[in-house]
Amino acid sequence: MTDTVSVKNIGLRGVTVADTKVSFIDGKEGVLVYRGYRIEDLARNSTFPEVAYLLLYDVLPNSKQLTDFSKQLQDAASIPTYVYESLKLLPGDAAPMDVLQAGVPLLAMTDPELTDDSKEANLRKAVRLIARLPMLVAAWHRIRQGLDPLPADTSLSHAANFLWQLQGVKPSAEMARILDTCLVLHADHTFNTSTFSCREVVSTRAHIYAGVTAGLGALSGSLHGGANAQVMNMLSSLREEQDVTGWVQKQLANGERIMGMGHAVYTTMDPRAKFLKEMALVLGKETGEEKLVDLSMQVEQAALAEFEKRGKTEIKPNVDFYSASVYHLLGIPADIMTPVFAISRIAGWTAHIIEEKTGEAQEKPALYRPKAEYVGQYCGLMGCEFIPQEKRS
Numbered sequence: 001m002t003d004t005v006s007v008k009n010i011g012l013r014g015v016t017v018a019d020t021k022v023s024f025i026d027g028k029e030g031v032l033v034y035r036g037y038r039i040e041d042l043a044r045n046s047t048f049p050e051v052a053y054l055l056l057y058d059v060l061p062n063s064k065q066l067t068d069f070s071k072q073l074q075d076a077a078s079i080p081t082y083v084y085e086s087l088k089l090l091p092g093d094a095a096p097m098d099v100l101q102a103g104v105p106l107l108a109m110t111d112p113e114l115t116d117d118s119k120e121a122n123l124r125k126a127v128r129l130i131a132r133l134p135m136l137v138a139a140w141h142r143i144r145q146g147l148d149p150l151p152a153d154t155s156l157s158h159a160a161n162f163l164w165q166l167q168g169v170k171p172s173a174e175m176a177r178i179l180d181t182c183l184v185l186h187a188d189h190t191f192n193t194s195t196f197s198c199r200e201v202v203s204t205r206a207h208i209y210a211g212v213t214a215g216l217g218a219l220s221g222s223l224h225g226g227a228n229a230q231v232m233n234m235l236s237s238l239r240e241e242q243d244v245t246g247w248v249q250k251q252l253a254n255g256e257r258i259m260g261m262g263h264a265v266y267t268t269m270d271p272r273a274k275f276l277k278e279m280a281l282v283l284g285k286e287t288g289e290e291k292l293v294d295l296s297m298q299v300e301q302a303a304l305a306e307f308e309k310r311g312k313t314e315i316k317p318n319v320d321f322y323s324a325s326v327y328h329l330l331g332i333p334a335d336i337m338t339p340v341f342a343i344s345r346i347a348g349w350t351a352h353i354i355e356e357k358t359g360e361a362q363e364k365p366a367l368y369r370p371k372a373e374y375v376g377q378y379c380g381l382m383g384c385e386f387i388p389q390e391k392r393s
């Protein structure tokens with residue numbers, strides 16, 4: 001039942017709820033820009049810290065600004081001991097995304113600027129979150145194996161340091177560069193579900209950590225960031241499959257989804273997926289694991305052919321499809337793949353949170369408060385007759 005005349009839009013598809021200057025997508029043309037710059041140019045020519053700076057400060061940094069920003073990230077790369085001690089109390093089989101979502105409020109508790117909601121303080125908190133989220137992920141992976149977390153190595157780049165803290169081995173320059181490019185590609189994506197969750201939460205004037213915690217929860221779902229782990233699980237289960245086309249047909253006939261395919265905004269190839277496919281091919285050759293990449297391409301081809309038969313030509317590989325192979329070839333376990341998405345998206349989330357809080361993109365930011373059509377029991381405005389408990393049948 002509706003109280004006023006309104007337009008119903010399930011899932012908010014195509015509904016504009018705010019203005020933003022952070023990023024833009026043209027889903028028909030397959031274009032993604034961060035602060036005006038095309039993702040292809042950023043992926044080829046920049047680094048993740050440079051892109052994080054761009055997202056937060058609305059300008060590409062000059063060399064001094066980038067050096068200072070990278071130093072700020074390195075200086076922030078330490079986690080209070082009580083956080084590690086808390087992680088050690090968690091069940092060893094806890095999902096890394098749950099641990100990450102539990103870890104962020106722990107970081108909030110001793111942030112000296114938690115209640116300072118000025119833009120400057122929030123930018124400093126954003127730097128701390130970008131520096132510390134990867135540390136939480138790496139620490140949990142080591143703790144669950146009975147190992148101690150490793151301290152950050154400030155001689156390494158942001159991406160290389162993550163691989164070092166996660167795996168305990170210094171990565172090659174090429175492996176670090178590939179992960180860095182993945183971080184650039186995942187850093188922002190307009191009003192996707194997790195970013196909207198962050199913005200919605202901070203529209204209540206909750207702090208930045210509360211917003212990020214909500215974003216992590218939204219990202220963990222298999223229709224969003226959780227899809228990369230599902231793709232990896234699918235590929236692992238198909239390693240011995242002789243009839244990949246038959247498997248795809250069966251999945252679709254059973255009404256199942258092919259994970260890593262389809263998108264709420266793109267009706268053509270996701271520009272990030274093109275990059276990730278190229279990276280998977282290169283890495284597959286270099287690591288001698290071409291079979292996995294071949295298998296991904298077989299699933300892709302079979303799925304595209306089936307979608308075409310069903311008149312759903314807009315369903316194509318998204319960012320998660322080939323990122324699963326790339327992360328696997330970088331030695332990242334399946335359940336750490338969504339957390340890797342998070343350590344990149346934290347740059348976009350914090351940029352959006354600051355934009356939401358400052359109202360920089362629109363004159364009057366408002367508390368988000370959509371409505372739902374009530375379809376439950378209704379007995380008129382006086383309400384249904386309340387029957388005392390003892391008289392209910």
Ligand SMILES: CC(C)(COP(=O)(O)OP(=O)(O)OC[C@H]1O[C@@H](n2cnc3c(N)ncnc32)[C@H](O)[C@@H]1OP(=O)(O)O)[C@@H](O)C(=O)NCCC(=O)NCCS
Pocket residue numbers: 222223224225227252256257258259260261262263264265312315318319320
């Ligand atoms: C991402 C996603 C939710 C976007 O979908 P959407 O644009 O909101 O569209 P819907 O979920 O309404 O799906 C529209 C139709 O396409 C089908 N479809 C969409 N993606 C599909 C997929 N990956 N496999 C099989 N069918 C798919 C749906 O079943 C639905 O079919 P129907 O109309 O016959 O019921 C969807 O493509 C999906 O579930 N993909 C798999 C999960 C994934 O990779 N998520 C990461 C996104 S970056």
